[in-house]
Amino acid sequence: MSNIRVLDGNHAAAIGAILAKPEIVAAYPITPQTPLVQHFSQYVADGVMDSTIIEPESEHSAMSVLTGASLAGARTFTATSSQGLALMYEPYFRVSTMRLPIVMNIVNREMISPQSVWGGPQDSLTIRDAGWIQIYVEDNQEILDMTIQAFKIAENKDVLLPINICYDGFYLSHMTEGVEVPMQEEVNSFLPKYIPTHVKLDPLTPMAVDPLTPGNYLQYYRELHMQAMDNAKRVIKEVNDEFAEKFGRNHFGLVEPYRMDDAEYVLVTLGSLTGSARVAVDLAREKGIKAGLIKIRALRPFPKDEVIELLKGRKAIGVIDRNISFGWHTGIVYQEIKSAISSLEAVPTVPFIGGLGGEDLTTELMVEALDKVMAVGESNQIENAAHWLINQKGR
Secondary structure, three states, X not given: OEEEEEEEHHHHHHHHHHHHOOOEEEOOXXXXXXXXHHHHHHHHHOOOOOOEEEOOOOHHHHHHHHHHHHHOOOOEEEEEOHHHHHHOHHHHHHHHHOOOOOEEEEEXXXXXXXXXXXXXXXXXXXXXXXXXXXXXXXXXXXXXHHHHHHHHHHOOOOOOOOEEEEEEOOOOOOOEEEEEEEOHHHHHHHOOOOOOOOOOOOOOOOOOOOOOXXXXXXXXXXXXXXXXXXXXXXXXXXXXXXXXXXXXXXOOOOEEEEOOOOOOEEEEEOHHHHHHHHHHHHHHHXXXXXXXXXXXXXXXXXXXXXXXXXXXXXXXXXXXEOOOOEOEOOOHHHHHHHHHOOOOOOOOEEEEEEOHHHOOOOHHHHHHHHHHHHHHHHHOOOOOOOEXXXXXXXX
């Protein structure tokens, strides 16, 4: 049983977190994340949820509070955006290397300067190698569903890593659509109460946590961390399959293919811009062009094997980035894709950048990108610098 509600992305995330029953929540307000925790707080105030909400003086403090709470064995949740994520970087890194299964939604927003509060995943992509699992979602239904799944993934004894559910600010956080909300009883059977499997803090048996560590032990811990990331690939797929069987919604785990069976020209996307790209693929199919799309969901751990399998034998690939990798002339996702397929016979791969600062990545721009991909595929030319996708109003 479930009910359909019209929700913005932040409200969907709050309900997903409520259904997961975290015991400790600590967060500091920042645009465009603020309404998420406001919704959560209102549910607690109304008696819908029995959680302890801590109001810290900063994002750094919020993550520090959750570090202690997780070490004490609590299920924990928080959320942030952009500059708030930057401020919490020190404990953010510590949480992953201490293997604490904290769930944090990142409402993606551009980094400053120039000043911008608008959507874009530059914030979370910039710290993709800090040891957290990172899942990027496309719509508000996926936000709710993945917030629930995140706890089951992070708390798995073969993983025990923190996880980010990342979604575009304003495009998802503040825009509404129909969302199917499961019943609490259903979620309880899917996500049971958290029972820590690692050593937890106890006042009766005091212990030192995170002591100074020599290099030989540090290398050992890093190796275990990397193994946990590999385990997470399997666990993400298993949790997705279990969720799909129980709730009837399949989000495809690490990467979602669209019309890929016979595709010759492929767009690669991340996040909410995927919708416009799907329409462009459909329009191309109506013209007899064999176009397809893959949506990257897990950036960490990166689904290298799945990407290789999906992209081998294609005529040309276009990667749409809503971010910049400074020092290169491309975006970050493009670099991940190029690295993943480096073992394949050379496939022309075109980098695109657009949608920065909340600019629309329209269907017209996706058609423009697909046209470029087809032209490159026919000429078999090498493209090293990004093509910028710019709306006519910005030209």
